[in-house]
Amino acid sequence: MAEQRLRDEVAEDERVLTERGVAPEIEDPTAPLVQAGARIERPPDIEGELEPEQELMTINMGPHHPATHGVLRLIVTLRGEEVLDLKPVVGYVHTGIEKNCEDKAYWKVIPYVERMDYLAYFFNMEAFCGTVERLLEIEIPDRAKYLRVIHMELNRLHSHLVWLGTSALDVGAISMFWYCFRERDKILDLFEMSAGQRMHTRYFQVGGVFEDIPLGYERKLREFIADMPSRIDQYEALLDRNEIFLRRTKGVGAVSRERLLELGVTGPLLRAAGEPWDLRKSMPSLAYCDLDFKIPVGTVGDCYDRYRVRVAEMRESVRIIEQALDGLPEGPWIADERKYVLPPRDELSTSMEALIHHFKLVTEGYRVPPGELYYSIEGPRGELGCFVVADGSAKPARVHFRDPSFTNLQAFRDMCVGGYIADLIANLAMLDPILGGIDR
């Protein structure tokens, strides 16, 4: 019925326009529309009438495209430069991490989950360790909470720096990449100092953190956070008044707040659209309730807002680290739970009990009572959730990660359709997907 009415209306419009001597240029409203997931075929009735640049063209972007930040494949339907439809295809770096975790003792799972979202490894560790701690009902010491916050916020800075460098590179600002990676390297130096590794540190343990921070770490970290705000000023000085950057980002890829919420988008993308939702504030875990920080939000939710929100978040992260360092309590850095936590190294040569505990923990691992839990934290890209099913054995029965990149990718179509293909690259840069996290 509705279709017939639409046809009648168009016929009427055409008749009126022809009477006035104006050539009708109204397209058939019932012509096959391009739908998500539909196979795009050139409508046969308009073939030949179109100028060559108006013809629909379906191309593959990726999986090996430098601007896709990983192995993301996009099937893009274009009319000239305009994006008519877009379909992401993922799974090229699926490595079965969730399945592998089911075959590993709980403490051996930690290095696996770190490698999912490879720029947010401290967050992955915290999501998993936090879930297991809640299943075991272990309280972690205050010092461990603060140390975790310090490392997670450093990790957030690190992730945003990689994002800023590569995103600016995507829209043509090459020098940003070097400046951002200069600061990123300092963060990796700090990680190396406290955890022994630059990436994938396995620093968080169930019950706390692996080791206390070494002598001289605090001084080095203070130097870094004293330095960082002026470095962020430098980034902004390079980009904020750069006309190319502004034209590439302002008014590009805006999606309404309501639509983003429907699509389950979280993190800086959602906050850029004006929704002040941050799990660090709304459901604080660790030491976040003791710390004073703001949630930056945007107004219209275009690419420029996404850039501004993330850069403002970097400033807030520096503030959080500073406060956490000032308020860092003395005391143990790992819980005194001998059934779940490795005994101190020096006790192994003197205490038989410690030796037995160490042996049991290293060979079999600890058992987690049956239960299941979903626990989520605010990662650099949004809500990072971990779901663990424990069946009473020493291995988890199911480990699932709700990765923010995976969910946020669903909003990519809404950002790009109707825009130009050059904007697609800008949108992808500001979406900040990490394919290791999407594919797991």
Add this chain to the structure above:
Amino acid sequence: MAKPGAVVPMPDAPGLELIAQEINAAQPGAVTETALENDHATLIVDPAHVLAALRWLRDTEGQRYTFLSSLHAADYLPATPRFAVHYELLSRDRTERLNVKALLADPAAGSPNGHRVARASAPEPRTPGSEAEDVRVDGEAVPLPTIDSCVELFPTAEFQEREAYDMFGITFAGHPDLRRILMPEDYVGWPQRRDFPVGGEPVLFTHNEIETPRWFE
């Protein structure tokens, strides 16, 4: 023993019972059980009425669980019912989380070929929005567990339902585009089922195919 960190806000025990009663008043038999453990409130719902329960939780004034944080499946082998689909709902107004869990029986449980479903192929070609699915084991049809898709209520579930289908072989009736998402399109089996072996999976290199042709069957 003290609970770690700040407690995740959630409905308390009477609140959860009230929610269960009101859903059951609107749709008799929808909520079969409630559970409160590890600071997590869970409604266990009948899979036949999962959409009614979710719609009630999303739209009712005073509840407004409008945000679906995560949808994931789990295989509880050897328990029965074997599968579960979890809906982690979030009310942003009150910052409360609620887990809705739909327990799904395995329709292949009694079948002689039931133990081979984990490595059985899906029928081809798949039609979008089709009803209950069968897989073929030695030419015999074995049904897959089926639940209604909640994509129309929560569009965010589209990728996550595809992942649950891909990994567990749970079909979502009414899903607009139910295809494998992480595994290759021609992959055979449901890899995250508990009776699918860990390890021993030959990597898809060319020499594997030459040495053991059709190893995946």
